[in-house]
Amino acid sequence: MSALAPERTLGQPWQTGPGRRSSPIGWRWGDRLALAGAWVAGIGLCVIAAAIVLYMGYRGIEYLRPQLIFSRPAVGTSQSETGGFLDPILGTALLTLIGIVLAVPLAVSSALWICEYGRPSWLARIVESSIEIVAGTPDIVIALFGLAIFQLRLFAPFSFTASGGGVFGRSFIAAGAMMSLIALPPLFATTRDGLQAVPTHMREAAFALGKTRIATIRRVLLPSVRSNIATGVTLGVSRIIGDTAIVVLLLGESLRLESQGSAPVAGLLRGTGSTLTSYVYDNSPAGEGAAPQKAYAAAFVLLALVLCLNLLVDRIGRSQAHATGLRTPAAIL
Amino acid sequence: MTRIRRLSVALVVTGVLGVAAPAAASALTTITISGATASYPLVQLLAQKYVKVHPHKVKFKVTEGGAQVGVNNVVSGASTIGDVSRDPLSSDPKGLDFYPIAKYGICVITNKANALSNLTQAQVISIFTGKTRSWSGVPGATASGTIDLISRTSVAGVLTNFQTLLLENKKVSSIAAEEPSEGLLRQQVENDPNSIGFASNYQSDKGGVNAVALNGVGCNRANALSGQYAGVAHFYEVTKGRASGAAAAFIGWIEKSAAARKIINTQWISIS
Amino acid sequence: MLRRLRSPWSERRAELTLGAVALSVGAVVVAMLVFVAVHAWPILEHNGISWLGGAGNLEAQIATMQATGRGAPASAYKLDAWPFIYGTLLTAAAAVVLALFVSVLSSIFIVELAPSRVRRIAIPVIRVLASVPSVIYGLIGVLVLVPFVGNHLITGAQKASVQNVVELTGAGLLVAVVILTVMITPIMVALICEAFVSVPNSWREGAIALGLNPLRAMLSVTVRAARPAIVAAVVLATARALGEAVMISMVSGSRTFVPKPIDGAIFVFEPLRTLASAIIDFHEGIGAPALSSTLYALALVLLFSAAVLSVAGYLIKLPLRRYQVRG
Numbered sequence: 001m002s003a004l005a006p007e008r009t010l011g012q013p014w015q016t017g018p019g020r021r022s023s024p025i026g027w028r029w030g031d032r033l034a035l036a037g038a039w040v041a042g043i044g045l046c047v048i049a050a051a052i053v054l055y056m057g058y059r060g061i062e063y064l065r066p067q068l069i070f071s072r073p074a075v076g077t078s079q080s081e082t083g084g085f086l087d088p089i090l091g092t093a094l095l096t097l098i099g100i101v102l103a104v105p106l107a108v109s110s111a112l113w114i115c116e117y118g119r120p121s122w123l124a125r126i127v128e129s130s131i132e133i134v135a136g137t138p139d140i141v142i143a144l145f146g147l148a149i150f151q152l153r154l155f156a157p158f159s160f161t162a163s164g165g166g167v168f169g170r171s172f173i174a175a176g177a178m179m180s181l182i183a184l185p186p187l188f189a190t191t192r193d194g195l196q197a198v199p200t201h202m203r204e205a206a207f208a209l210g211k212t213r214i215a216t217i218r219r220v221l222l223p224s225v226r227s228n229i230a231t232g233v234t235l236g237v238s239r240i241i242g243d244t245a246i247v248v249l250l251l252g253e254s255l256r257l258e259s260q261g262s263a264p265v266a267g268l269l270r271g272t273g274s275t276l277t278s279y280v281y282d283n284s285p286a287g288e289g290a291a292p293q294k295a296y297a298a299a300f301v302l303l304a305l306v307l308c309l310n311l312l313v314d315r316i317g318r319s320q321a322h323a324t325g326l327r328t329p330a331a332i333l
Numbered sequence: 334m335t336r337i338r339r340l341s342v343a344l345v346v347t348g349v350l351g352v353a354a355p356a357a358a359s360a361l362t363t364i365t366i367s368g369a370t371a372s373y374p375l376v377q378l379l380a381q382k383y384v385k386v387h388p389h390k391v392k393f394k395v396t397e398g399g400a401q402v403g404v405n406n407v408v409s410g411a412s413t414i415g416d417v418s419r420d421p422l423s424s425d426p427k428g429l430d431f432y433p434i435a436k437y438g439i440c441v442i443t444n445k446a447n448a449l450s451n452l453t454q455a456q457v458i459s460i461f462t463g464k465t466r467s468w469s470g471v472p473g474a475t476a477s478g479t480i481d482l483i484s485r486t487s488v489a490g491v492l493t494n495f496q497t498l499l500l501e502n503k504k505v506s507s508i509a510a511e512e513p514s515e516g517l518l519r520q521q522v523e524n525d526p527n528s529i530g531f532a533s534n535y536q537s538d539k540g541g542v543n544a545v546a547l548n549g550v551g552c553n554r555a556n557a558l559s560g561q562y563a564g565v566a567h568f569y570e571v572t573k574g575r576a577s578g579a580a581a582a583f584i585g586w587i588e589k590s591a592a593a594r595k596i597i598n599t600q601w602i603s604i605s
Numbered sequence: 606m607l608r609r610l611r612s613p614w615s616e617r618r619a620e621l622t623l624g625a626v627a628l629s630v631g632a633v634v635v636a637m638l639v640f641v642a643v644h645a646w647p648i649l650e651h652n653g654i655s656w657l658g659g660a661g662n663l664e665a666q667i668a669t670m671q672a673t674g675r676g677a678p679a680s681a682y683k684l685d686a687w688p689f690i691y692g693t694l695l696t697a698a699a700a701v702v703l704a705l706f707v708s709v710l711s712s713i714f715i716v717e718l719a720p721s722r723v724r725r726i727a728i729p730v731i732r733v734l735a736s737v738p739s740v741i742y743g744l745i746g747v748l749v750l751v752p753f754v755g756n757h758l759i760t761g762a763q764k765a766s767v768q769n770v771v772e773l774t775g776a777g778l779l780v781a782v783v784i785l786t787v788m789i790t791p792i793m794v795a796l797i798c799e800a801f802v803s804v805p806n807s808w809r810e811g812a813i814a815l816g817l818n819p820l821r822a823m824l825s826v827t828v829r830a831a832r833p834a835i836v837a838a839v840v841l842a843t844a845r846a847l848g849e850a851v852m853i854s855m856v857s858g859s860r861t862f863v864p865k866p867i868d869g870a871i872f873v874f875e876p877l878r879t880l881a882s883a884i885i886d887f888h889e890g891i892g893a894p895a896l897s898s899t900l901y902a903l904a905l906v907l908l909f910s911a912a913v914l915s916v917a918g919y920l921i922k923l924p925l926r927r928y929q930v931r932g
Contacts, residue, residue: 037710041708049734109622113620136915213619244851303741310733
């Protein structure tokens with residue numbers, strides 16, 4: 001009746017291997033129900049995920065044409081006139097760039113300070129709690145906060161001022177700054193875990209050689225957490241790419257990239273635009289709704305991007321595990 | 334050598350990022366327009382054409398939100414021009430100038446599967462105020478079951494005009510679903526076989542819905558132009574005080590130029 | 606000056622610089638709380654605490670706010686936001702409870718029951734589910750699930766029975782909860798799987814040696830030992846569920862309605878709005894001061910609930926500390 005559990009590690013299901021097995025036929029009803037439920041839940045999740053990917057793939061292949069990716073959106077009265085989504089793709093890339101450029105120094109410095117210095121300890125706890133609060137804040141609240149900040153007169157150079165005196169408050173800089181808050185928690189977490197995983201003897205060896213702490217950070221620690229930072233950046237990028245609420249509220253939702261003012265790069269940053277997510281939202285039945293085909297095509301591109309990023313995280317994680325022999329936090333999943 | 338290289342790189346970067354490009358792009362004003370979703374396609378087309386005809390003069394930022402949002406934005410200074418799809422109300426703040434730019438018809442629309450061809454005004458009132466709740470009470474309708482009313486949110490100018498022109502100032506029932514834009518309303522009517530709603534003739538002419546005739550007069554651009562159709566309303570451009578500068582130039586171009594009139598006459602009716 | 610920057614920094618300077626950058630994150634969080642509270646103040650001032658109640662007609666109140674611009678009379682600030690709060694609580698609670706069952710069972714499946722080939726496929730597949738953007742969930746919901754529910758699950762008789770109160774179009778509670786569950790399950794599965802794996806094997810083997818079958822051993826030993834992780838997963842999932850705006854706005858219908866359980870089976874088809882989806886739905890009118898204040902007040906409730914969640918999670922995990930498994 002009782003099974004002799006065979007010697008096993010994770011990777012061998014209990015049904016195989018030597019020794020007597022406990023067959024479900026002899027179990028109580030509740031256990032059999034739980035067993036069935038576990039199988040249904042597990043397989044069901046996989047089926048749902050496969051269904052979503054396959055359905056989006058099917059629709060994407062049905063509606064995606066190469067000229068959609070390379071032509072700019074336009075105003076038109078019929079679908080053939082409204083062009084493609086080149087500008088949203090560029091907008092996604094620009095926004096991600098701004099978000100990561102702002103997030104990396106913040107996250108890495110915070111992780112370094114907490115792991116290497118962290119005095120006084122109540123201050124370190126405050127910083128950690130703040131980052132946890134940012135992680136738990138809904139993106140729509142962050143977007144409203146961004147609107148409140150960037151509509152202040154102080155930040156008028158970051159967007160533009162309407163003729164009536166109201167600060168528009170919506171631009172790539174505004175959205176990018178809030179996106180950096182979105183990317184901050186995963187970046188911070190992976191960097192901090194990487195720093196904590198560096199063995200103390202490496203630091204001590206550097207100190208024994210006479211290096212100051214900051215020099216150790218520069219020469220020893222940062223290089224060794226490079227792949228952690230890379231993982232964090234990729235996680236942050238996939239969060240930024242998938243975010244819609246901040247884009248809808250803070251990017252001004254012009255179809256094309258519209259720069260503001262005459263300086264080339266600064267104008268682009270102060271200007272408005274759209275991203276793939278807001279393009280899908282606008283073309284879906286929740287937005288202006290006129291073009292579910294274009295929404296499907298753009299959504300397919302978006303999903304493909306996110307899946308590639310997923311693979312990238314996987315690759316980096318696996319190569320790091322090989323290199324250092326240490327398990328990354330996300331090793332099991 | 335490295336110091337000079339570093340300094341020159343810094344200078345180039347600052348130059349690219351901050352310094353204004355020469356005079357060619359200098360005098361570019363930005364006109365912000367926001368407001369009605371019904372006139373949004375028209376205003377976008379007009380803005381696109383204006384930029385082509387008068388390049389390097391103005392930039393447009395056109396957003397939506399509903400006619401009332403446009404009025405509020407003009408009053409608060411957030412927008413230069415407001416798109417308004419209804420006539421001025423007594424509750425509107427003082428000091429606003431309304432410039433009519435086009436006319437449009439308001440059509441009652443149903444799902445394509447529901448071959449309702451005509452409704453009297455009394456029937457329209459009874460349906461939209463919620464007195465008739467089932468399709469069986471509507472002669473000529475091929476749909477059955479509950480009537481799904483699709484309406485607009487309260488900021489919509491088209492809603493205000495619909496209530497004034499077609500409902501004899503009665504209010505649409507609160508049971509109705511309130512869509513925030515015309516496109517969404519049309520989407521809902523296209524997808525729900527039991528639905529009925531109202532939209533500008535631009536939306537109903539797109540073909541995915543069934544436009545219902547009112548009192549025997551079909552709702553299309555021709556009948557609106559000839560004046561036979563009862564539900565004809567105006568699009569306005571609203572400014573705070575008299576329009577001035579670039580905004581005045583744009584509105585003047587819409588009112589007077591042949592190119593603008595051609596664009597308006599594609600789907601709407603120009604005011605000649 | 607360039608030379609001073611390039612020369613080796615002193616310890617003190619490095620520590621202060623890094624500390625300043627780290628503290629700026631804290632400053633941003635404080636700024637967020639302050640700004641949201643300041644913008645929400647007019648509503649709080651006018652209504653006191655009663656703005657959380659449900660006395661008035663919320664739809665009419667929002668309509669008034671949208672209609673008034675500058676110089677709104679004090680009556681425009683009246684707000685009774687209970688329908689939003691109720692909608693949020695309803696969707697979040699239903700989704701989290703469903704997701705809890707599904708994720709614990711799936712984690713048991715992945716860690717224990719799955720053949721290794723299936724496990725190798727299941728793990729990346731579930732990770733994919735976690736990274737799908739919410740707008741794609743919303744797109745599939747509004748283009749596939751809502752018409753399905755509206756045309757095939759809701760009968761004409763059900764629609765007719767509530768026709769004088771609300772319209773049932775398929776967009777409503779059911780679709781929102783189902784998609785929300787699918788969205789938050791992968792987050793929970795990741796955390797719970799990790800916790801299951803870190804429970805020492807000998808504990809489970811001891812239970813089996815005492816005569817339990819493997820599944821019951823799993824349930825009574827591993828799941829119990831991983832309770833701190835399960836609590837952490839629930840907290841994380843609830844935070845995600847509360848803050849989901851775009852997807853819910855796309856699939857939950859366009860009425861500010863309070864679904865009533867008394868309606869029986871129809872209850873799951875009724876439309877609703879949550880705090881986050883209301884902010885997205887009405888954000889275009891943010892130029893009107895009364896509406897802007899309302900939206901910030903809704904955001905304040907969301908912030909407050911996120912804080913309450915973290916504290917609650919911490920408190921629940923406290924008595925579970927005696928288990929060595931890290932949560």
